[in-house]
Amino acid sequence: MKSYKLMISENRELTCPVLDEEFFSLPTLKLAQELLGCILIKETEEGVSAGYIVETEAYIGPEDRASHAFGNRRTKRTEIMFKQAGLSYTYIMHTHCLVNVVSGPPEKPEAVLIRALEPLCGIQLMKRRRKTNDIYNLTNGPGKLTKALGISMEDYGRSFTAPPLLLAKGKTPKNISQGKRIGIDNSGEARDYPWRFWITDNPHVSKKPKK
């Protein structure tokens, strides 16, 4: 397994194993939980930034009304969800870019949305991009974390196993919480699926779900 060296401060280096195809081949609901504690890394000309994943959501088309690929809807945008696990699915929501990890076998449109990070590396760069000094407001939402790391539509279809976009093994969460997904109120019974996962009591998680 390849490893990646992260400079987390001027004199501290963290060596972490890059996730491989075997890891991404886990069933989507399992993958969504296993990704908690993993490290999302983005290299840009401005520098490297990274954070621990602390919140995810699973989207399992074609039966999931909340998924862009509901009913096997296959468009230029969703095409990537039908490909191999471990690729990135980025899309624009209003003015923001959101990033997903494609999961499931080929021809099965499934993905895990990365909803929040705990900042780890390149924090000054992230603060500059987000125009805030508040560490708890830096990456506590899916649109916020992409802006903080410099993830954009240029990352659509990229593999998470090689630079400039990477996922690596980080830490193992003590406890995982589970609940309803956020922002999908008009999706029939699918809105009640408990497919949102987060690290219990982590202060970098996004807003609480509606009841």
Place this chain on the structure above:
DNA sequence: TACGTGATGCCC
């Protein structure tokens, strides 16, 4: 709490 924002795709 409410509004403006504005990429993408689907339904006329």
Place this chain on the structure above:
DNA sequence: GGCATCACGTAG
């Protein structure tokens, strides 16, 4: 064209 969508910042 019109509308809904896996947000967020700002105003009030």
